[in-house]
Every structure is written in C-alpha cells, then in structure tokens.
Amino acid sequence: MAQDNSPNKTTPVNHRRSRTKFTQDQLKILIKAFDKNPYPGYATKQKLALEANTEESRIQIWFQNRRARHQKKSEPDEDLESSQDQDHLEEEIQSREDRRSRTNYTSLQLHALIEAFSNNPYPGFDSREQLAKEIGVPESRVQIWFQNRRSRFHAQRKSEPDDGDLEQRQDQEQDL
C-alpha cells in the first residue's frame, strides 16, 4: 500500500490530513467515472477505491471537489436526452445509488466520542485516527460524526435568552 505516514516531522499534532497526490492513472479512472456518474454510490466508490488503490473517503472528497469546480462547464444545449422523457414531474427517478449503510455506535463508542468532543470539537487528523483506533471505527466515520455533532451543537446557539444588553458579534477566536 502506498500509505506514507511520516511520523517524524516535528510532530504535527493537530493538523489536517496530508494532501493526497493522485497519479495520472488514478485521475484517469476518477474522471472517467465522474463523466459517467458524478454521484456515485458507496459501492461504486468502493470499487473505484480498489481500482485506484486509494481510500473510499478520498474518492468521496474528490467527487465533491470535482462537482463544485467542474460542474456545468459546457453550455446546456446538447444536454437533452430525446426519448425517455414522457413524464418527469411527479414520479422522479431516484437516480442515486445506494449510500453507505448507517453506522451504529455503541454507547461505549458514543461516550468516547462525546468526551473527545468536549475536549476538542476540532480534532486534527492524528487525533481522529487515534480515537478511531480506540473505538474501532474508520477515521472517516469519526470525521463525519464530528461534523454532524458540531452542526447540531452550533444550532443550539439560537435558543439563548439574551438579556438585551448582550450584543453579540462573530467571535471566531479559532486558536490553532
């Protein structure tokens, strides 16, 4: 496997995951799949990960970035598919492939996640991976869990009874 994990690097404790460098061969595979379907399901992404010898989570990120940047580049003229277009207003085709099956966390795992979250809602890659190893789930699931948790946590902010004199501003003291 081409997993290089240089541990001797001044210990970048809480950093993001190192950049993945795709080869031309890998990009060829990904681009071809993207042209075929920009919204691959989990099975397709896993197949691509195997074929390109990378991780499924990297495939996911790559497709997200690709959609955001290479979305509608051409003009929408030759986009129409002639036949097969009888009625598309009520019965929408769920073209989406199957997504990854839901992860079921045990109370023990949840406990560890919640505790880690209270310590640091923004764990870096190393922290995420360590935690993932401890509770026995993939790091990508840990990352998703933190994203969802933060989203819900931030939402609580709205039902705060302010005392009128509390003028709030966006204080993003994001220490790093």
Place this chain on the structure above:
DNA sequence: CCTAATCTGATCATAACCATTATGATCAGCTCATTAGG
C-alpha cells in the same frame, strides 16, 4: 423520530512553482443544509 450519510459552497492549506495556480482537506449549514435508514 433520531441522526448518519450526503450535498453545496466557501475557505483553508499545501504541493507544484518562485507569486501564482491547482487542487486536496475542512468547514458551516441558521431561527438549524437535505436525504434517508433503522
């Protein structure tokens, strides 16, 4: 219903190059993004 999975869009950050660009990684989502599985 709850919440994991997924999505868009913006932004940060890094590997190429030598100030700029391309692109991978991460973030929020607002009176809480949307979709969907158990």
